[in-house]
Amino acid sequence: MSAGIYAARKKLKTLLIVKDWGGQLISAPWVENYPGFESISGMNLSNKLVEHLKKNEIDIKEDLRIKEIKLEQGGRIIRTRGENGDFRAKAAIIATGRIPKKLGISNEEKFIGRGISYCATCDGPIFQDKTVAVVGGANAGLGIALELTAYASKIYILEFLPQLNADEYLQEKVKKFSKIKIITNALVKEFKGDQFVKGLVYQDNSSDKIKEIAVDGVFVAIGSNANFSLVKNVVELNKQGEIKIDSKNRTSQPNIFAAGDVTDVSHKQIVIAAGEGAKAALNAYDYIKGLE
Numbered sequence: 001m002s003a004g005i006y007a008a009r010k011k012l013k014t015l016l017i018v019k020d021w022g023g024q025l026i027s028a029p030w031v032e033n034y035p036g037f038e039s040i041s042g043m044n045l046s047n048k049l050v051e052h053l054k055k056n057e058i059d060i061k062e063d064l065r066i067k068e069i070k071l072e073q074g075g076r077i078i079r080t081r082g083e084n085g086d087f088r089a090k091a092a093i094i095a096t097g098r099i100p101k102k103l104g105i106s107n108e109e110k111f112i113g114r115g116i117s118y119c120a121t122c123d124g125p126i127f128q129d130k131t132v133a134v135v136g137g138a139n140a141g142l143g144i145a146l147e148l149t150a151y152a153s154k155i156y157i158l159e160f161l162p163q164l165n166a167d168e169y170l171q172e173k174v175k176k177f178s179k180i181k182i183i184t185n186a187l188v189k190e191f192k193g194d195q196f197v198k199g200l201v202y203q204d205n206s207s208d209k210i211k212e213i214a215v216d217g218v219f220v221a222i223g224s225n226a227n228f229s230l231v232k233n234v235v236e237l238n239k240q241g242e243i244k245i246d247s248k249n250r251t252s253q254p255n256i257f258a259a260g261d262v263t264d265v266s267h268k269q270i271v272i273a274a275g276e277g278a279k280a281a282l283n284a285y286d287y288i289k290g291l292e
């Protein structure tokens with residue numbers, strides 16, 4: 001969105017293609033480190049960004065997933081393929097972010113949307129007065145657990161390490177809620193249920209015993225992977241699958257720029273992604289002007 005604002009203000013003929021507004025931002029219950037906003041929900045911040053973006057002269061294709069990016073005319077033209085056809089451009093900025101990691105255990109896929117979720121802001125209200133488990137004891141997991149205290153009657157946090165891996169202030173906040181129970185050394189093995197999740201099986205690593213808890217829902221918060229699939233054969237990636245960029249947001253392909261969490265930039269944060277988006281647009285502008 002910030003790349004879109006900057007490109008539009010530079011009067012570049014810009015098309016912004018987006019599958020879901022907000023990206024990971026909408027999963028953030030509270031954002032307290034974006035300058036200018038002492039405390040704001042991720043959803044509200046996203047809405048404000050969309051509103052700001054739309055004030056600019058920019059072509060937008062919403063709810064559209066780009067499936068493929070190809071180079072034409074010796075790499076001078078970039079063709080992106082969406083569900084309703086192709087778009088061609090002299091330069092592109094990739095800002096496809098990250099996608100949540102899955103546990104990769106049996107029947108996880110089957111229960112997605114049937115008790116298993118990766119976003120508490122999106123699905124938390126479904127679990128009013130229910131018992132839920134959050135898998136992952138780092139910042140994201142604890143943030144989700146705190147958000148769920150508004151709905152669920154009981155919340156388990158399962159962490160596979162012997163201790164939580166979150167910032168101290170979050171751990172202190174979580175410990176104030178008697179309805180949150182922390183289970184460490186817990187390696188999640190399997191989900192139970194028929195149409196919907198009804199339970200979760202884990203191995204207690206301290207005793208190797210297999211244990212089961214009854215839950216109505218599970219929120220998985222074990223990190224994320226760079227969403228690189230669009231460009232995997234077009235630009236260079238690092239070992240983690242992040243797009244390699246230089247200080248001008250240039251990828252290994254001269255007319256493809258990248259910004260935000262999908263890149264190898266250090267630290268994945270909103271203010272950093274927004275700043276990188278602005279930089280990418282300004283550098284794409286310089287590149288296009290250089291062609292003239």
Ligand SMILES: Cc1cc2nc3c(=O)[nH]c(=O)nc-3n(C[C@H](O)[C@H](O)[C@H](O)COP(=O)(O)OP(=O)(O)OC[C@H]3O[C@@H](n4cnc5c(N)ncnc54)[C@H](O)[C@@H]3O)c2cc1C
Pocket residue numbers: 017018019020021022023024025027028029030031032033034064065066067095096097098099140143227230259260261262268269270271273
């Ligand atoms: C639970 C949680 C809490 C967080 N809390 C904070 C916080 O408090 N403070 C902070 O600074 N950061 C926080 N973050 C990190 C922050 O959300 C990210 O750093 C930021 O959202 C990165 O922005 P981005 O635009 O690079 O990527 P994303 O937010 O991942 O956005 C990617 C966008 O690309 C779109 N897209 C992807 N693929 C395609 C495609 N093929 N076609 C069309 N569109 C596509 C997606 O729909 C999405 O809109 C949090 C993250 C999570 C998960």
